[in-house]
Amino acid sequence: MSPSRVLVLNSGSSSVKYQLLDMSDGVRLAAGLVERIGEESARLKHAHLTSGAVREWTGPIADHEAALKALAEELDKDGFGLDSPELVAIGHRVVHGGKTFTEPTVIDEVVLAEIERLIPVAPLHNPANLIGIRTAMALRPDLPQVAVFDTAFHTTMPESAARYAIDVQVADEYRVRRYGFHGTSHAYVSRATAKLLGKAPEDVNVIVLHLGNGASASAVRGGKCVDTSMGLTPLEGLVMGTRSGDIDPAVIFHLARVGGMSIDEIDTLLNKKSGLVGLCGDNDMREIRRRIDEGDAKARLAFDIYIHRLKKYIGAYCAVLGTVDAIAFTAGVGENAAPVREAAVAGLETLGLSVDGALNAVRSDQPRLISPEDARVKVAVVPTDEELEIATQTYALVRQSD
Numbered sequence: 001m002s003p004s005r006v007l008v009l010n011s012g013s014s015s016v017k018y019q020l021l022d023m024s025d026g027v028r029l030a031a032g033l034v035e036r037i038g039e040e041s042a043r044l045k046h047a048h049l050t051s052g053a054v055r056e057w058t059g060p061i062a063d064h065e066a067a068l069k070a071l072a073e074e075l076d077k078d079g080f081g082l083d084s085p086e087l088v089a090i091g092h093r094v095v096h097g098g099k100t101f102t103e104p105t106v107i108d109e110v111v112l113a114e115i116e117r118l119i120p121v122a123p124l125h126n127p128a129n130l131i132g133i134r135t136a137m138a139l140r141p142d143l144p145q146v147a148v149f150d151t152a153f154h155t156t157m158p159e160s161a162a163r164y165a166i167d168v169q170v171a172d173e174y175r176v177r178r179y180g181f182h183g184t185s186h187a188y189v190s191r192a193t194a195k196l197l198g199k200a201p202e203d204v205n206v207i208v209l210h211l212g213n214g215a216s217a218s219a220v221r222g223g224k225c226v227d228t229s230m231g232l233t234p235l236e237g238l239v240m241g242t243r244s245g246d247i248d249p250a251v252i253f254h255l256a257r258v259g260g261m262s263i264d265e266i267d268t269l270l271n272k273k274s275g276l277v278g279l280c281g282d283n284d285m286r287e288i289r290r291r292i293d294e295g296d297a298k299a300r301l302a303f304d305i306y307i308h309r310l311k312k313y314i315g316a317y318c319a320v321l322g323t324v325d326a327i328a329f330t331a332g333v334g335e336n337a338a339p340v341r342e343a344a345v346a347g348l349e350t351l352g353l354s355v356d357g358a359l360n361a362v363r364s365d366q367p368r369l370i371s372p373e374d375a376r377v378k379v380a381v382v383p384t385d386e387e388l389e390i391a392t393q394t395y396a397l398v399r400q401s402d
């Protein structure tokens with residue numbers, strides 16, 4: 001049998017998630033996570049999925065390169081070393097691909113240079129993605145390394161949604177436009193939602209709510225993205241774990257002129273010290289719900305602001321799409337937090353939206369409907385699988401160029 005294993009690396013600002021899949025049968029062989037990179041108490045969790053064996057390890061991991069080497073060692077212990085001839089490619093999540101990359105792309109020096117050029121518009125993500133790619137290339141220079149871009153799915157947005165209403169020349173010179181992110185997830189979840197409805201992606205309009213630590217909404221018409229909430233960078237849109245999402249841009253001038261803050265300080269404020277963490281000190285929805293149950297007013301207000309923004313985007317995307325077949329909740333918060341799903345659609349009956357309390361309370365890792373049976377617009381929980389989608393696209397590309 002020809003080799004058919006693909007390793008997927010999803011390098012975030014302080015973590016690396018990875019999965020090894022056999023694409024001949026879709027079996028996941030190993031998966032893991034290195035988090036708190038750069039700290040003394042970094043943590044590695046590795047699972048050998050066919051046996052169920054799990055290894056965990058806590059200790060200092062200095063940087064992303066060290067993290068990559070540590071995860072390569074764990075794979076090696078399970079007989080899945082990066083030197084394995086079974087491996088056909090390594091697929092990398094790359095967050096910002098600008099307008100250049102609309103498809104998965106085999107990485108060479110030109111592609112690396114372009115990803116590097118885009119660092120100013122994805123400062124939390126692209127540098128980590130680059131280190132992941134360079135380290136993997138050094139370990140396996142002979143293997144195709146494929147970049148799968150978060151922005152790719154959104155390149156179908158019409159100009160009316162993608163352009164900001166600013167001077168066109170300035171916008172074009174500095175490539176200021178709305179790119180959108182989490183596209184791999186929006187693509188996967190919108191397709192999986194169509195499947196759940198028993199329809200082809202071309203035949204349905206779906207609103208996808210990707211609510212993780214970073215969060216974004218998208219409006220998908222017939223399988224193609226027509227609008228999304230993130231913009232030039234992953235800062236626009238919904239309230240997130242540590243990011244503000246939408247604000248009046250004049251807040252920035254005000255903080256600079258009146259507050260005496262530097263641009264870098266404001267950048268850090270809006271990207272890392274805002275959102276849920278800025279509002280109540282916690283960015284984990286589990287902790288926020290626990291505090292609400294204890295009567296904590298700050299946590300309550302943070303939750304209410306989060307929901308208010310989410311509702312506005314649901315309403316906006318109903319308007320953008322005209323007719324909506326389903327809205328799908330996904331990622332850490334969307335898949336697990338029933339109170340968020342309930343609150344987000346509460347009062348939207350006139351838009352055809354409601355959830356069934358009992359169905360919403362069910363915990364499952366399977367795609368499922370949580371709206372009443374006769375609902376005009378279906379509400380679904382659809383677990384995302386960015387790693388599978390990256391592996392699928394990576395494998396298809398290397399098979400095609402065989």
Ligand SMILES: Nc1ncnc2c1ncn2[C@@H]1O[C@H](COP(=O)(O)OP(=O)(O)O)[C@@H](O)[C@H]1O
Pocket residue numbers: 211212213214241283284285286331332333336337
């Ligand atoms: N059981 C749960 N209930 C509520 N929220 C949860 C639960 N599990 C995870 N979350 C939320 O999901 C977030 C992480 O989502 P995830 O999609 O893994 O994020 P990312 O990929 O951006 O790191 C956590 O910060 C937390 O807020």
Ligand SMILES: CC(=O)OP(=O)(O)O
Pocket residue numbers: 012095125150181182212213214215234
């Ligand atoms: C683009 C983005 O926000 O990604 P993440 O949710 O992984 O931070």
Ligand SMILES: [Mg+2]
Pocket residue numbers: 212213331
């Ligand atoms: Mg994520």
